[in-house]
Amino acid sequence: MASESITSVLKEKRQFKPKKEFAASAHIKSMAEYQRLYKKAEKDPEKFWGDLSKELHWFKPWKKVLQWKLPYAKWFVGGKTNVSYNCLDRHLDTPRKNKAAIIWESESGETRTYTYQQLHREVCRFANVLKGLGIVQGDRVTVYLPMIPELAITLLACARIGATHSVVFAGFSASALRDRINDAGAKLVVTADGGYRKGEVVLLKEKVDEALKEAPSAQKVVVVQRASTPVSMQMERDVWWHDLMKGVSGQCPAAPIDSEHPLFTLYTSGTTGKPKGIVHSTAGYLLGAMITARWIFDLKETDTYWCTADIGWVTGHSYILYGILANGVTTVMYEGAPTYPQPDRLWEIVAKHKVNVFYTAPTAIRALIKLGKEWPEKHDLSSLRLLGTVGEPINPEAWIWYHEVIGKKQCPIVDTWWQTETGAIMITPLPGAIPSKPGSATLPFPGISADVVDRSGKSVPANVGGYLVIKKPWPSMLRGIWGDPERYEKQYWLDIPGAYFTGDGARRDRDGYFWVMGRVDDVINVAGHRLGTMEIESALVSHPVVAEAAVVGRPDDIKGTGIAAFVTLKMGNTPDDGLKETLKKHVGTVIGAIARPDEIRFAEALPKTRSGKIMRRLLRDIAAGVETVGDTTTLEDLSVLARLRQDDES
Numbered sequence: 111m112a113s114e115s116i117t118s119v120l121k122e123k124r125q126f127k128p129k130k131e132f133a134a135s136a137h138i139k140s141m142a143e144y145q146r147l148y149k150k151a152e153k154d155p156e157k158f159w160g161d162l163s164k165e166l167h168w169f170k171p172w173k174k175v176l177q178w179k180l181p182y183a184k185w186f187v188g189g190k191t192n193v194s195y196n197c198l199d200r201h202l203d204t205p206r207k208n209k210a211a212i213i214w215e216s217e218s219g220e221t222r223t224y225t226y227q228q229l230h231r232e233v234c235r236f237a238n239v240l241k242g243l244g245i246v247q248g249d250r251v252t253v254y255l256p257m258i259p260e261l262a263i264t265l266l267a268c269a270r271i272g273a274t275h276s277v278v279f280a281g282f283s284a285s286a287l288r289d290r291i292n293d294a295g296a297k298l299v300v301t302a303d304g305g306y307r308k309g310e311v312v313l314l315k316e317k318v319d320e321a322l323k324e325a326p327s328a329q330k331v332v333v334v335q336r337a338s339t340p341v342s343m344q345m346e347r348d349v350w351w352h353d354l355m356k357g358v359s360g361q362c363p364a365a366p367i368d369s370e371h372p373l374f375t376l377y378t379s380g381t382t383g384k385p386k387g388i389v390h391s392t393a394g395y396l397l398g399a400m401i402t403a404r405w406i407f408d409l410k411e412t413d414t415y416w417c418t419a420d421i422g423w424v425t426g427h428s429y430i431l432y433g434i435l436a437n438g439v440t441t442v443m444y445e446g447a448p449t450y451p452q453p454d455r456l457w458e459i460v461a462k463h464k465v466n467v468f469y470t471a472p473t474a475i476r477a478l479i480k481l482g483k484e485w486p487e488k489h490d491l492s493s494l495r496l497l498g499t500v501g502e503p504i505n506p507e508a509w510i511w512y513h514e515v516i517g518k519k520q521c522p523i524v525d526t527w528w529q530t531e532t533g534a535i536m537i538t539p540l541p542g543a544i545p546s547k548p549g550s551a552t553l554p555f556p557g558i559s560a561d562v563v564d565r566s567g568k569s570v571p572a573n574v575g576g577y578l579v580i581k582k583p584w585p586s587m588l589r590g591i592w593g594d595p596e597r598y599e600k601q602y603w604l605d606i607p608g609a610y611f612t613g614d615g616a617r618r619d620r621d622g623y624f625w626v627m628g629r630v631d632d633v634i635n636v637a638g639h640r641l642g643t644m645e646i647e648s649a650l651v652s653h654p655v656v657a658e659a660a661v662v663g664r665p666d667d668i669k670g671t672g673i674a675a676f677v678t679l680k681m682g683n684t685p686d687d688g689l690k691e692t693l694k695k696h697v698g699t700v701i702g703a704i705a706r707p708d709e710i711r712f713a714e715a716l717p718k719t720r721s722g723k724i725m726r727r728l729l730r731d732i733a734a735g736v737e738t739v740g741d742t743t744t745l746e747d748l749s750v751l752a753r754l755r756q757d758d759e760s
């Protein structure tokens with residue numbers, strides 16, 4: 111954990127109360143109702159979650175709500191359920207049968223709609239395909255697909271038969287994919303020939319071919335034809351989706367799955383070079399995603415809901431797919447880039463599908479602000495009734511723009527704090543109940559014991575910075591790191607005694623509102639995506655000219671945090687702009703474009719403490735321009751500054 115003290119500089123005073131008309135028909139209608147729920151959950155969390163769980167369909171009821179032996183929780187012990195059944199079958203005997211489950215919008219503007227019944231049929235067919243390929247309960251399936259309906263179908267089909275899915279964001283490189291397939295020991299990979307991004311075809315199958323050269327566990331590859339781009343199909347191993355689906359039955363009973371069975375793993379960055387596979391459960395995860403989606407997005411039967419995330423991230427898992435379909439609501443899924451072919455693409459889609467609830471990331475909002483309000487103003491956005499953000503703290507200016515230009519001052523904004531590990535939203539306004547303050551995720555969801563503490567685990571007073579922790583288990587919490595229990599304990603449970611440590615710094619104000627101030631570890635949050643600085647450093651050092659590298663975050667107007675890399679070269683290499691480009695590209699190839707440094711600085715040496723630790727604080731200051739180092743543009747002698755700083759950091 112970083113040792114630097116956390117001080118908060120945000121002093122936002124504005125408050126936006128829920129409008130009366132909105133509150134009147136909201137799921138949670140007032141602050142008093144929120145407080146009642148919160149207290150009830152706090153007093154008897156097991157009863158609170160146990161009661162809510164009864165709405166799910168159970169093949170076998172659970173015997174015990176919670177079995178908790180720090181840091182391992184089991185929820186709904188002994189129960190058997192099925193996520194796919196709860197998201198699909200449960201709705202088929204209701205008027206939702208012929209309601210749109212997914213409205214898919216392609217980058218080129220084509221629309222494909224699946225009703226609940228149609229989606230059910232496709233999921234059953236693909237579940238039968240999976241069975242035919244020898245996939246059984248407990249097998250891992252890696253999914254490397256663009257944002258097309260087959261992605262949703264694949265996940266729901268895995269859930270139907272109890273295979274654990276592991277989605278790898280399609281922007282990741284072949285080597286990142288290889289490492290994730292190997293770590294999960296996946297038997298099957300589902301991919302596409304290619305995917306569309308800004309009008310170009312991204313070649314996915316090619317990357318899978320590359321990855322599988324060193325990923326022996328994957329014996330089969332199913333390929334969706336999306337881009338009609340030529341691919342090489344390896345006999346025996348590679349099969350086309352459309353060939354497999356021909357003539358397959360649309361009936362496949364959902365398997366009764368143990369509450370604790372891993373529904374999925376999802377890789378995220380941590381403080382070491384190796385990404386960790388966060389493991390999520392079946393019943394607890396689904397309950398968390400379903401209830402939070404309902405109360406926070408205030409979902410109504412008639413809503414068209416749209417989350418702009420990619421299913422390659424946890425936001426897409428919980429709030430494009432599972433949480434929304436479990437509520438029987440219509441979810442929009444968009445294939446392409448937010449500003450393609452024009453900066454008004456998002457608003458065009460909102461108007462076209464009359465979206466009511468819209469969930470996006472602050473980085474997207476900031477990018478759209480830059481492009482000008484004339485783009486949203488071209489479209490009728492009057493269908494919108496609720497807006498949400500996720501991924502990083504939203505700066506108050508962006509909040510206000512979102513509120514005024516997109517929401518026309520009529521829509522509440524839910525700033526939702528959570529993580530891959532938490533599975534579901536943890537700190538957030540409930541839009542009919544909790545007044546918003548721009549920049550604050552406000553208050554914890556009922557049943558979530560969030561707090562800000564010092565290193566010893568003691569709550570800190572109001573407006574004092576500290577570590578954001580969760581003090582009690584919750585149903586959608588991670589169950590571990592795939593194959594690495596030691597890392598799970600160390601990473602989350604040892605820093606602060608008795609609590610789950612989020613890795614974030616925060617403060618609470620006098621109203622108890624949480625103000626999340628960002629990571630306090632060596633993880634940076636770039637455009638709402640989490641990246642470990644170590645991971646990028648390892649990628650840089652894997653280039654033959656690099657001797658050593660240190661990566662830090664630096665403020666960025668759009669992305670929140672940009673990536674700055676300090677690099678020392680091996681003898682005989684010339685630091686020049688060409689090499690900077692080469693190294694940026696190299697990181698893109700090793701990890702993926704999201705990890706590409708914004709800036710590379712060559713240094714003769716990296717500043718280190720006497721014990722050999724890189725002085726990141728110093729590098730952060732330099733990257734942010736707080737500390738200037740001579741006028742050298744390429745070669746920086748950081749050792750001078752390091753010597754000056756040694757005493758206070760070692």
Ligand code: PRX
Pocket residue numbers: 378424425499500501502503504525526527528529530531551612613614626627628629635638639640
């Ligand atoms: O630092 C917090 C930030 O994003 C981290 C979680 O990243 P990830 O697991 O990739 O999940 C992102 C989507 C859930 C957190 O530790 N973060 C997320 N939402 C917020 C946030 N920081 C401030 N406010 C938020 N609303």
